[in-house]
Amino acid sequence: MLKLLLLVGALVAVYFIFFKKKSLTPPSADKTQDEAMIPCAKCDTYVQVKEAFMRDGKYYCSRECMEE
Numbered sequence: 001m002l003k004l005l006l007l008v009g010a011l012v013a014v015y016f017i018f019f020k021k022k023s024l025t026p027p028s029a030d031k032t033q034d035e036a037m038i039p040c041a042k043c044d045t046y047v048q049v050k051e052a053f054m055r056d057g058k059y060y061c062s063r064e065c066m067e068e
């Protein structure tokens with residue numbers, strides 16, 4: 001009977017360790033990168049990387065800023 005309790009206790013411990021590890025996994029890193037905010041090289045307005053215009057390695061908030 002004592003052995004059975006120890007076995008159940010060990011299984012519960014393993015289950016909780018696994019569950020905790022799983023819940024600590026961070027969300028997709030790619031999504032975080034896409035939603036990062038960067039300042040426009042012309043007017044310093046912050047825009048999302050995925051919506052920014054890029055020229056010569058610099059980010060711009062709009063086509064107007066990029067072409068000036």
Ligand SMILES: [Zn+2]
Pocket residue numbers: 040041042043044045060061062065
């Ligand atoms: Zn701008």
